[in-house]
Every structure is written in structure tokens, then in C-alpha cells.
Amino acid sequence: MKYDNIIEGKFISRLNRFVAYVCVDGVQEKVHVKNTGRLKELLVGGATVYLQKHDDPKRSTALSLIAVKKVGQIVNIDSQAPNKAMHEWLAACMQITGGSAAAGGSAGGSTAPGPTAPCPVAFAGNATPAAILRPGEKITAIRPEYTYKGSRFDFLIETDQRKILMEVKGVTLEENGTALFPDAPTDRGVRHIMELCGSKEDGYSPVIAFVIQMDGVRQFSPNAKTHGAFADALVSAHEQGVRIIALDCEVTVDSIVIRDFVDVALEQA
Template identity: 40%
Template sequence: MRYEKICRGKFISRPNRFIAEVETGGCVRRAHVKNTGRCRELLVAGADLIMEDFRGRMGKRKLEYSLIGVTKETARGPILINIDSQAPNKVVGEALRSGKLRIGGMGKVKAVKSEYVYGASRLDFYVKDETGREALVEVKGVTLEEDGTAMFPDAPTERGVKHIRELMGAALSGYVACVIFVIQMKGIDFFRPNDRTHAEFGEVLREAQKVGVEVLAYDCIVGEDSLRLDAPVEIKL
């Protein structure tokens, strides 16, 4: 996926979870934060930002910029991290439709539907292959990194627990069921659930794998104006 127009800036503060104060072009502006997670280790004063620039195509928007990426300084060197919470679904959708991403041993994909209602949840994707096999897929974006380890979630997520339980029911009903953790950066050694922040999510994820839910993690190639699903990442549950 690509962004139409981007610009650079510096992070100043985050008055609330939807808005950041940034410096760009020598002026202080407000930008929409496209991620409602905490991002405390990323959004620090002076951090280098990548923003989507909507000037000249505002439509009904109130803010001219959306914050989509941040450079995190680490012991291994700087990492550019995409923090757009809508981007993981877009790159997974592209990979499913192109055939780059195959789940559960399914054949050639014939149909991919987004925002699929199943049970009491709206799951990210319904997939059907050429043989008639059906799959339900939930996507989780990952921006939290510590010493080469990617973790999810960065804040308690009852909604995430609910989605995993729905996938468990789907797996027991005969669907191919899959949760994909999209790590929105490169340079990761492995992925694990963040039990320290939300132990229940980790417990449910391990339980789901035992009943047949496929658990996948992929990193991404992050460009200033693009994001692409790349390589599988080892998972340690």
C-alpha cells in the first residue's frame, strides 16, 4: 500500500489519543494520530515523524496531517515504524488477493471479503478458495518492540480477546481460522504476546492455537510512503 503525499515532522506532545502536536515546516501544527494505542515508547518529544499530508484534498477532514510513522532510536540503531492502525488490514488484504499470503493450506483464493460478521463480532476477512474451503482471518497490528522482540497488545484489549474466542468457535465449526500479527517494522527476532500488559490475551491466544486457530506473524517493509507485508517471524507463545 502507498500513501499519496507525505511530509516530515517532529513530535511535541499528544493532548489526547487522537491528536498530536507536531513541528513541521518551522510551524507547530496538530495532526491526527491513526493509532489509539498507547505508543508511549514511540511518541517521545523530538521523535522524527512521517505524516500523510492532506493539504489540497481535505474533503471533510479538520486536520491537514495524519501521523503514520515514527523513527524509534534503539540499541540496534534507528527503526522506522508504521503506526497507522488501518495499514495492517490493507497489506493483508493485498497479500491475500494476490496469493502471496496463503493460510491453513488453502488453495487459490477465489473470494476475499472485508469486515465479515461472524457470531457477535465483525472479523477482518472472510476467504474462500477454489475448492470451497472457507476461512476467517483476524489481523492485529504490532508497533511495540523491545530489544528485537515484537509484542501485542500495548494496552489491554477486551475486543482482541473477544475476536480470538470467535476464531476458536469458527475453528471448531470447520472453518480455517487464523490470526495474523502484522509487525509494522523490520529487524524483529521473534513475536510473543504481551502477558505483562494483558495476561488474558496471551492465555486465550495459546488456548486458540491448541484448538486449531493458526497463529501467524509477519514483518513489513516500511517506506516513508509505503508499507508491504514481507517475511514470516518466529512466534514464541
């Protein structure tokens, strides 16, 4: 996915989960933080940040903080980016496997506009459909924000063989080459894992996809130090047959594209 109107600034401080102060061309600006997570290792005073400028006069802030430079590496922090990048990747997978390109949609509506629609993104690395599809399996429809038993999941991926129920988690925390999730306790995340486990009884093939909003990591692990219950639930889900994948991203100041799979180490970090 691409951003437009990107400018650079220096991080000053965070007022609350939604607002921060940033210096842009010597002027202090109040900006919207597009991630309510803690981000303590990223949002430090003096850090180089990247902001999207908005022309909407109805907005309370004209700038949104979308990325941070950490030790020379750009980390995307936009909490909406993982789902958008995943949708683009799934659409590319759809064409690679012989289906139609996917477009936007909502729960219950098909997202296949036709066989001549262009592939929206080229693969940035080795993240091919093989990890989530069976040999010869074709994606026939992608349904974002799919409702299952009263809960909303990020994607229902329909193929010519089955229905894949996918939940996407964005990852911005990295320690010593290991990407970690969550960076704060998430009871909602635990509930989603339990519901995905139960979906197998209704014939779904559940997948949890961790989209790491940076590149260069060696592996992904659940962050048991922050939320042991989430780590335990993830291990249990794996044992019950839920597919767990992690993908890193090629990130620039104005783009994020899924790049490659990374190893998943479920021993609690």
C-alpha cells in the first residue's frame, strides 16, 4: 500500500494514545498517532518520524504519524496498514493461483470483480500463496470484515476447496531480531484465538497471520512477558490445528508491502 503527502519530523512527546507532539521544520505540531499501542521503544524523544499530511479541514489534526526510524530502519506503525497490505497480498495470490483479482468489499459480499482486473501488487519477496493454500487450490473470493458467530474477523478467503477464516495482527515490537506480539495485554486477541479454534467445528480452516511492519527480523514469537494468556492461547490454537503464519514487510517512508515469511517460534519469549 502507498501513502501520499509524506513529510519528515522529529518526535517530541506523546500526549495520549491518540495524539503526539512532533517538530516539523522547527514548529511544534499536534499529530494523530495511527496506533493506540504502547510503542515505547519507538516513540522516543528525537526519533525521526514520518507523517502523512491531510487536506481535510474537518480533521482536528492535519498530520498523522505513520512510521518511525529505529536504528536506521523504518518501522510502519499504522494499525490499519497490516489489513490493507494483507488484502493486496491476498489479491495477488488470487491471480497467481488462477482466480480473479480481489477488490474492496464487506462481509457477505464477493470481492472478485472479474478475470481481467489487474494484479494490484507484485510480490516484494518470497511470500507466495503456498503457505496458506493446498497444491492446486485456487482463491475464488476474498471477503474482508467477515462476521462469524457475532465476532468480526479480518478476512474470509473462499477457495475452490474450502473456506479460510483469517485474523490479522500487526506487529511493531522487535527485540534482538525477534518480532513480538502483543505489546500490551489484549483480551480481545485471546477471545479471537478461542473463536478461531471453535470455527474448525463449523468447517472453516482458521489462520492467524502476524504482519510484521518492518523487515530484517529472524523470527516471530508470542510476547508471554506482556500477556501470558495470549501466548498460551496461541500455543493451544496451534495444537488444535489453527495455522499460524508470520510475514515481514518491505517498508519505505511512503509504502508497506508484504515481503516474506519468517519463522514462528511458539516457545514463549
